Amino acid sequence: MKRFGLLFFLIGFFYPSIQSHAVSDSKTREDIKQLEQRIKKLESRRNNSQVDNISTATGLSRSFNPAISLNGLLLGTYNSEGNDNSSQTNKTGLSIEEMELQLSGNVDTWLRVTTTFSMEGTSQFGLEELVGSGLIANNLSLQIGKFFAPIGKHNALHKHKHPFVAIPVSNEMVLGEEGIKEIGFGANYLLPFPFFSEINLQILEGENDTLFASTVNDGFAYLTKSTNSFDLSDETTMDLGLAYAFGDNSLSGPYRTTKIFATDLRFKYKPLGREGYRTTIWQSEFLTSTREQVNTGFYTYLQQQFAKRWWTQGRYSHSYQGSDRSDQNQYSLALSYFPSEFLETKLEYTHLNQYAEDENQLFLRLNFTLGAHKGHNY
Amino acid sequence: MKKQPLTIYLSFLFLFLTVTSVQAKKIYIVTTTTDIASITREIGGDFVSVDSIAKGGQDPHYIQAKPSYMVKLNRADLLIYQGLQLEIGWLHLLIKGARNPKVEPLQPGHLDLSSVIQPLEIPLGDLDRSMGHVHPQGNPHYNLRPSNAIKMANAITDQLILLDQDNEITYRKNLNEFVLKINDRLSNWKSRLNKILNKKVVVFHRTWIYLFSEFGINQLGTIEKLPGVPPTPMHLAKIKNLIEQNNVRVIIQASYYDSEFSNLLSEKTGAKTVVLPAFVGGVSETTNYFSTIEYIVTELENAFSNP
Numbered sequence: 001m002k003r004f005g006l007l008f009f010l011i012g013f014f015y016p017s018i019q020s021h022a023v024s025d026s027k028t029r030e031d032i033k034q035l036e037q038r039i040k041k042l043e044s045r046r047n048n049s050q051v052d053n054i055s056t057a058t059g060l061s062r063s064f065n066p067a068i069s070l071n072g073l074l075l076g077t078y079n080s081e082g083n084d085n086s087s088q089t090n091k092t093g094l095s096i097e098e099m100e101l102q103l104s105g106n107v108d109t110w111l112r113v114t115t116t117f118s119m120e121g122t123s124q125f126g127l128e129e130l131v132g133s134g135l136i137a138n139n140l141s142l143q144i145g146k147f148f149a150p151i152g153k154h155n156a157l158h159k160h161k162h163p164f165v166a167i168p169v170s171n172e173m174v175l176g177e178e179g180i181k182e183i184g185f186g187a188n189y190l191l192p193f194p195f196f197s198e199i200n201l202q203i204l205e206g207e208n209d210t211l212f213a214s215t216v217n218d219g220f221a222y223l224t225k226s227t228n229s230f231d232l233s234d235e236t237t238m239d240l241g242l243a244y245a246f247g248d249n250s251l252s253g254p255y256r257t258t259k260i261f262a263t264d265l266r267f268k269y270k271p272l273g274r275e276g277y278r279t280t281i282w283q284s285e286f287l288t289s290t291r292e293q294v295n296t297g298f299y300t301y302l303q304q305q306f307a308k309r310w311w312t313q314g315r316y317s318h319s320y321q322g323s324d325r326s327d328q329n330q331y332s333l334a335l336s337y338f339p340s341e342f343l344e345t346k347l348e349y350t351h352l353n354q355y356a357e358d359e360n361q362l363f364l365r366l367n368f369t370l371g372a373h374k375g376h377n378y
Numbered sequence: 379m380k381k382q383p384l385t386i387y388l389s390f391l392f393l394f395l396t397v398t399s400v401q402a403k404k405i406y407i408v409t410t411t412t413d414i415a416s417i418t419r420e421i422g423g424d425f426v427s428v429d430s431i432a433k434g435g436q437d438p439h440y441i442q443a444k445p446s447y448m449v450k451l452n453r454a455d456l457l458i459y460q461g462l463q464l465e466i467g468w469l470h471l472l473i474k475g476a477r478n479p480k481v482e483p484l485q486p487g488h489l490d491l492s493s494v495i496q497p498l499e500i501p502l503g504d505l506d507r508s509m510g511h512v513h514p515q516g517n518p519h520y521n522l523r524p525s526n527a528i529k530m531a532n533a534i535t536d537q538l539i540l541l542d543q544d545n546e547i548t549y550r551k552n553l554n555e556f557v558l559k560i561n562d563r564l565s566n567w568k569s570r571l572n573k574i575l576n577k578k579v580v581v582f583h584r585t586w587i588y589l590f591s592e593f594g595i596n597q598l599g600t601i602e603k604l605p606g607v608p609p610t611p612m613h614l615a616k617i618k619n620l621i622e623q624n625n626v627r628v629i630i631q632a633s634y635y636d637s638e639f640s641n642l643l644s645e646k647t648g649a650k651t652v653v654l655p656a657f658v659g660g661v662s663e664t665t666n667y668f669s670t671i672e673y674i675v676t677e678l679e680n681a682f683s684n685p
Contacts, residue, residue: 133474135477135479135482137479138477138478138479139452139477139478140477141474141477190448190449190452190475190476190477193449194449195446195449196445196446196448196449198445227445229444229445229446230446231444231446234433237444237445237446239445270442272433272435272436273433273435273436273633273634274435274633274634274635274636277636308636340507340511340606340607341467342507370507373463373466373467374467375443375467375468375470375471378442378443378444378445378471
């Protein structure tokens with residue numbers, strides 16, 4: 001028995017060094033296998049036609065160019081208010097609502113950049129978005145540049161992704177007509193939960209005239225957003241978001257800090273298989289900001305796809321600014337037709353009930369995308 | 379007998395070291411399609427856990443980039459996808475949202491199976507979207523050719539060995555079994571379909587070209603005017619004439635497409651519409667790659683033999 005005990009002791013004593021030696025051999029074999037794999041891939045790589053077209057002699061190469069896409073929004077509007085008011089946003093007539101040119105690509109192994117230039121009408125050209133993003137570690141990515149702040153769902157969308165032509169009065173009142181687009185940087189972290197849960201922390205320049213625009217040098221704005229998504233079944237998902245932002249504004253005393261709170265809730269039902277062309281989406285959002293007075297608003301909308309290329313949708317939005325005179329109720333109905341995933345025509349009627357005269361608007365919009373294939377909406 | 383606690387302790391220590399040296403954790407693999415998932419399970423056996431993002435009855439061109447898929451990919455050791463822009467609308471969003479360095483391009487946990495097959499129907503000349511939903515690098519439905527399944531299995535085996543060398547012997551054994559089975563079944567499938575002389579078909583979408591090239595089936599036309607573009611009345615009339623003039627007895631479409639136009643042509647011409655799974659799970663009877671191709675061959679055999 002003593003001999004057996006000694007044998008076990010020796011094995012146990014030397015096992016780690018045997019293991020590490022095996023690991024070292026194993027690692028070497030692994031390195032060799034990786035090299036063999038890379039050689040195999042290089043040898044079996046097909047001759048891509050684009051490679052043949054590169055002329056390195058002239059220094060011209062298309063291989064490293066960014067992906068380019070162009071989106072256009074052409075709009076026909078009827079406004080019951082007429083065009084007497086020069087500050088009217090939606091005037092009766094035809095317009096180029098917006099054109100967006102997007103360039104995106106990998107700068108190197110570490111950073112991907114997406115830039116969006118926009119032109120409103122035929123003359124107002126500007127930088128809509130410039131975002132650099134990179135994966136830093138497991139679950140953690142950083143973002144820097146100018147981007148749409150993730151306050152609620154609607155504010156984060158480019159105009160051509162808006163489900164309705166008319167902006168919800170809730171967002172217009174609380175966040176301003178242009179929404180919150182800020183220069184800043186931030187991090188987003190995917191929490192290790194069995195469901196999707198992401199925390200987003202951002203430091204923003206605080207330039208939004210409606211909410212921030214502090215006159216103090218270090219007048220940054222700070223934002224935190226929690227985004228959660230739950231699969232209720234293979235066909236139904238629920239998203240829940242909570243956002244809070246604060247920052248100095250141009251006022252003094254007790255009103256110098258603007259605070260914004262937003263929550264969004266969405267249910268999406270998309271059947272599998274052939275019935276996938278019967279998707280239903282119900283989305284609601286509540287926003288409130290405090291800057292000398294409290295601005296509050298919410299919207300709720302329902303979208304129903306009733307055929308492969310057809311959608312219908314309706315929305316109610318309400319905003320309130322501390323007095324009945326500021327109450328606004330907005331009702332919108334729309335019908336959309338998608339001849340392809342790159343083209344949409346939308347017919348929309350919006351009625352605005354407010355203290356001043358009610359407004360009725362009718363829109364016919366053409367929305368097209370040209371160029372690189374973008375990601376599908378979720 | 380005297381107690382010998384030191385011996386007992388060392389025995390348990392030895393057992394503990396032995397047990398913990400074994401790879402207890404399975405490799406978690408996420409695939410984009412159910413065919414890839416099925417083949418991966420055949421090769422990986424008990425050492426892998428596999429999830430497919432697309433379900434068998436879904437059109438993989440139009441999968442939603444759901445956040446829950448990002449969570450799956452976040453946990454994955456290996457991502458395997460079909461490529462040739464089949465997943466162009468959604469996979470890059472999932473990779474970005476997953477924030478998992480292991481599955482980023484060029485990493486051992488990232489495998490594009492299209493790199494090991496020879497694509498068919500690579501468009502020539504300049505391309506633009508007036509041609510419909512074209513795939514510039516070739517038709518991506520190569521999974522439907524059993525010969526390609528062998529190439530896919532080989533590539534998956536190599537990648538598994540790269541990630542888990544300890545189980546190389548098992549993976550190679552499983553690969554050999556898979557290849558033997560595929561070759562055996564392929565002989566049977568070919569012999570059954572070779573008996574049929576008139577194998578002319580019309581299809582709804584260009585999903586089946588690899589299957590047809592394997593089994594000598596002659597595709598005369600497509601009901602879609604262009605890929606992804608529904609037929610006009612004039613185009614439908616043209617296809618109707620094509621069916622009648624060439625004695626086409628079979629119209630084929632994938633289970634995830636609406637069969638409105640196929641059924642209309644069936645009514646007008648007497649040709650039979652056959653709805654087939656384009657991927658494992660496309661119909662309830664197809665639970666793995668073998669049963670999927672078996673189902674397809676059986677349905678075609680019956681349709682050609684009993685128009």
